[in-house]
Amino acid sequence: MNEIxxxxxxxxxxGIQSRELSVREVADAFLDRIEEVxxxxxxxxxxxxxxxRSAASALDRRLSLGAQEIGLLTGIPLAIKDNIVTQSxxxxxxxxxxxxxxxxxxxxxxxxxxxxxxLILGKANLDEFSMGSTTENSALFPTRxxxxxxxxxxGSSGGPAASVAALEAPGALGSDTGGSIRQPxxxxxxxxxxxxxxxxxxxxxxxxxxxxxQIGPLANSARDxxxxxxxxxxxxxxxATSSNRPVDDYLAGIEDNVRGLRIGLPAEWFGAGxxxxxxxxxxxxxxxxxxxxxxxxxxxxxxxxxxIAAYYIxxxxxxxxxxxxxxxxxxGYRSAHQEGLEDTYRSTRSExxxxxxxxxxxxxxxxxxSGYYDAYxxxxxxVRTLLKQDYLKAFERVDLLIGPTAxxxxxxxxxxxxPLEMYLSDVYTVPANLxxxxxxxxxxxxxxxxxxxxxxxxxxxxxxxxxxxxxxxxEQELQVVAPPLPTS
Amino acid sequence: xxxxxEEVEKISDLAHLRFSAEEVEVFVSQFQRILDYFEQLxxxxxxxxxxxxxxxxxxxxxxxxxxxxxxxxxDVRVAVEGAPLHAKGYFxxxxxxx
Numbered sequence: 267m268n269e270i271x272x273x274x275x276x277x278x279x280x281g282i283q284s285r286e287l288s289v290r291e292v293a294d295a296f297l298d299r300i301e302e303v304x305x306x307x308x309x310x311x312x313x314x315x316x317x318x319r320s321a322a323s324a325l326d327r328r329l330s331l332g333a334q335e336i337g338l339l340t341g342i343p344l345a346i347k348d349n350i351v352t353q354s355x356x357x358x359x360x361x362x363x364x365x366x367x368x369x370x371x372x373x374x375x376x377x378x379x380x381x382x383x384x385l386i387l388g389k390a391n392l393d394e395f396s397m398g399s400t401t402e403n404s405a406l407f408p409t410r411x412x413x414x415x416x417x418x419x420x421g422s423s424g425g426p427a428a429s430v431a432a433l434e435a436p437g438a439l440g441s442d443t444g445g446s447i448r449q450p451x452x453x454x455x456x457x458x459x460x461x462x463x464x465x466x467x468x469x470x471x472x473x474x475x476x477x478x479x480q481i482g483p484l485a486n487s488a489r490d491x492x493x494x495x496x497x498x499x500x501x502x503x504x505x506a507t508s509s510n511r512p513v514d515d516y517l518a519g520i521e522d523n524v525r526g527l528r529i530g531l532p533a534e535w536f537g538a539g540x541x542x543x544x545x546x547x548x549x550x551x552x553x554x555x556x557x558x559x560x561x562x563x564x565x566x567x568x569x570x571x572x573x574i575a576a577y578y579i580x581x582x583x584x585x586x587x588x589x590x591x592x593x594x595x596x597x598g599y600r601s602a603h604q605e606g607l608e609d610t611y612r613s614t615r616s617e618x619x620x621x622x623x624x625x626x627x628x629x630x631x632x633x634x635x636s637g638y639y640d641a642y643x644x645x646x647x648x649v650r651t652l653l654k655q656d657y658l659k660a661f662e663r664v665d666l667l668i669g670p671t672a673x674x675x676x677x678x679x680x681x682x683x684x685p686l687e688m689y690l691s692d693v694y695t696v697p698a699n700l701x702x703x704x705x706x707x708x709x710x711x712x713x714x715x716x717x718x719x720x721x722x723x724x725x726x727x728x729x730x731x732x733x734x735x736x737x738x739x740x741e742q743e744l745q746v747v748a749p750p751l752p753t754s
Numbered sequence: 755x756x757x758x759x760e761e762v763e764k765i766s767d768l769a770h771l772r773f774s775a776e777e778v779e780v781f782v783s784q785f786q787r788i789l790d791y792f793e794q795l796x797x798x799x800x801x802x803x804x805x806x807x808x809x810x811x812x813x814x815x816x817x818x819x820x821x822x823x824x825x826x827x828x829d830v831r832v833a834v835e836g837a838p839l840h841a842k843g844y845f846x847x848x849x850x851x852x
Contacts, residue, residue: 320757507810596837612771635768648800649798685784
């Protein structure tokens with residue numbers, strides 16, 4: 267493995283800027299790494315190596331002619347979750363129903379990455395349409411956890427998280443609707459950030475649940491995640507839900523002192539159901555934060571128990587609407603069975619969608635249907651308000667919340683077959699999506715078997731900067747050394 | 755709330771999905787477990803609570819609007835290119851009328 271693969275984005279960028287490295291050299295390093303390990307990890311769905319090399323060489327030529335300004339991510343190759351559209355480049359959403367689909371446009375985040383000089387390294391695997399927590403629901407193949415290939419990388423952004431953990435990419439973009447960036451980041455031992463709802467444009471993110479979805483960065487450090495966020499964040503006229511609020515300078519503030527920051531530990535999050543190794547690892551990290559001068563106190567989020575039910579009503583409801591467009595008419599797969607329009611719709615959708623996707627469409631259709639709307643969707647939306655109030659109240663007393671990302675350590679592929687059991691494991695991540703607040707997952711240690719212990723930091727709306735500061739300070743304090751990768 | 759086979763079939767009609775008889779059986783029992791789980795929401799104190807539909811702080815509905823002027827957009831031929839069947843800038847679809 268070329269040592270460049272273990273460098274931070276910041277270090278690589280510095281190398282390119284000083285012309286110590288060529289963009290082509292960097293691209294080759296990561297493409298070679300993918301060639302070396304991805305047949306074991308299966309993080310990538312599409313990698314067009316020739317295209318990447320030619321884009322890298324073209325960028326080198328422009329840089330040497332002085333025709334290209336150095337942007338924040340110039341020359342940095344990134345893995346992109348395959349539910350973010352990339353012009354003319356196959357985009358699958360992990361589903362058969364988009365077979366052959368080559369988007370006619372770039373997502374706004376992709377345009378911004380390109381403008382900042384980044385290279386699109388490849389498209390990374392996901393649970394189909396982002397529905398799942400293990401990447402086992404991908405219609406293509408499952409991705410493996412680079413920390414232990416018998417275990418899941420988490421999901422739905424399992425491909426992005428695994429690619430970063432396996433050093434196949436120095437950074438990635440994922441998406442998070444109920445934990446889909448944070449949980450795989452925790453399972454793979456990397457940093458993953460879900461921004462505040464509206465902080466990053468959703469234009470070109472294939473919609474799952476429109477009031478919950480957000481695109482966010484994955485990387486091996488808080489500083490690298492901050493750099494990616496800096497490039498993609500900001501208002502987009504093509505996304506009416508994107509915020510007009512000016513974007514903070516995340517990199518400038520990241521080394522600010524955390525002394526005096528008030529940290530809340532939600533009482534409802536630590537208890538039965540949480541793996542004792544996670545409990546111990548997180549509490550140990552908290553002690554180190556106290557040493558750094560943070561003030562830690564217990565807080566209460568009294569409506570926590572209702573979050574999963576509310577989420578698994580609202581998200582499928584929105585999904586049932588968003589996935590109605592997959593009808594075999596305008597893109598992707600159309601069934602050969604076409605005895606009339608209705609038959610074409612049904613055959614296409616039944617053949618093209620996987621089990622979990624169908625299950626969620628069914629749940630969503632049910633809870634929105636006449637006679638059930640009030641009892642389920644309206645009720646869940648009111649519970650959403652109760653949760654929002656819980657978090658707003660907590661943030662009157664503390665600046666940030668810390669807790670687990672998932673109740674368990676990464677488990678073996680095939681171990682969790684029961685849908686309801688899978689849904690219940692999202693308990694710590696769904697509230698941030700329902701309420702719209704930002705959250706970050708990071709590694710705070712490893713178990714004896716080399717499995718990462720994931721810790722989550724949540725903050726008030728638009729406080730990504732503060733979350734990144736604390737994550738950076740904790741990284742510097744803990745100096746967690748990852749065990750050697752099994753696939754090295 | 756208990757879910758019946760007939761209800762699952764009606765929902766699958768609304769969702770334009772088709773299930774085999776065995777799949778319907780599996781669905782009925784999975785659905786039932788999930789709906790049973792949702793029952794706990796009944797104890798949530800939502801009297802007088804206004805529902806939240808948007809996670810965004812910016813709730814001004816005018817905020818996302820612009821002047822109604824024609825702007826450059828995707829060429830129609832490019833837009834239909836991805837379709838399973840297309841011709842002359844149109845999507846080709848199964849017969850709907852007649």
